[in-house]
Amino acid sequence: xxxxxxxxxxxxxxxxxxxxxxxxxxxxxxxxxxxxxxxxxxxxxxxxxxxxxxxxxxxxxxxxxxxxxxxxx
Numbered sequence: 001x002x003x004x005x006x007x008x009x010x011x012x013x014x015x016x017x018x019x020x021x022x023x024x025x026x027x028x029x030x031x032x033x034x035x036x037x038x039x040x041x042x043x044x045x046x047x048x049x050x051x052x053x054x055x056x057x058x059x060x061x062x063x064x065x066x067x068x069x070x071x072x073x
Contacts, residue, residue, distance in 0.1 A: 014067035015042040016058045019051065042072070 019040040021032050028051070032038065039058035041050045049065075052058035062069035 012067050013044055014049070014062040014065075014069045015044070015072035016040070016055065016062065016069050017042065017072040018055075019048075024051075041067070041069070 016039055018037050020037055021029055021035050024032075024038075035053065038051045038053055039055050040048045041052065041058050041062050042048050050058075050061055052061055059069045
């Protein structure tokens with residue numbers, strides 16, 4: 001999706017948003033005992049590329065993979 005906002009970066013955008021652990025598949029939930037929310041790194045189309053335990057790490061991971069992270073609510 002292309003947005004008409006001029007302040008967005010020109011590179012590939014990654015949307016960072018909170019994801020309730022309860023919505024994740026069983027095999028992933030089993031790896032996150034005691035965790036209620038994680039942060040997902042998503043493509044413009046909404047595909048989840050990765051999960052991180054905190055927001056800061058999600059932004060770092062996106063940048064390390066040449067993505068321009070922005071918050072999505």
